[in-house]
Amino acid sequence: MDRVSVESYLSPATLSAQLLAELSDPRSTLRATIQRNGAAVIVLAGGEVDASNENTWRQLIGEAATVANGPGPFIVDVTGLDFMGCCAFAVLAAEAERCRDRGVELRLVSCDSAVARLIRAGNLDGQLRLHPTTDSALSTAASPPSPRPGHDAVRASLAN
Structure with missing residues (x-):
């Protein structure tokens, strides 16, 4: 890629300076736009995610996710990615x-x-709900969180 553009429609304090520098690096193969739409936070990703930029991807997804508050969804649009390694899916599932x-x-x-x-x-369909467009992801009614096996039992035992 010759040029990388990083845009954020969130407050400047939302993304770390380190992440902005990594995404702005001309050698970076990952680019992203982060924006709000009402209560939703949306990451529009482009380029490639592989082992060489897995940490940048993890940081991008993690920092953007911290801005999302329920009931608004956190939407990650990967339509602009030319390549998505397995590491990208692992980061999203976590x-x-x-x-x-x-x-x-x-x-x-x-x-x-x-x-x-x-x-x-990867048996991730219980964790990663796929939508064909950002508009459909925005218009989908919130679904109740799927309980993780044993997760509620552990919480209940800790509460007692």
């Missing part, structure tokens, strides 16, 4: 769990059938 614990639903946007196949093959 963040989906953290979001769920806070009452926020992570919604993934892609119309690429390969993304859907990888989600099914």
Whole structure:
């Protein structure tokens, strides 16, 4: 990529200076726009996510997710990604769990059938809900968080 553009429609304090510098680096193969739409926080990702920028991806998703508050969803639109390594899905699945614990639903946007196949093959369809467009992810009614096996039992035993 010749040029990388980083845009944020959130307050400047939302994203760390380190993350902004990494995404702005001309050698970066990852680019992102982060915006709000009502209560929703949306990440529009482009370029590539692989082992070489996994930490930047993790930081981007983590920092953007912390801005999302329920009942608004946290939407990650990967339609602009040319490549998404397995590490990208692992980061999204882990963040989906953290979001769920806070009452926020992570919604993934892609119309690429390969993304859907990888989600099914990785048994991540319970964690990553796929939508064909950002508009459909925005208009979908919030669904109750899916309990993780044993998670509620552990919480109940800790409460007693």
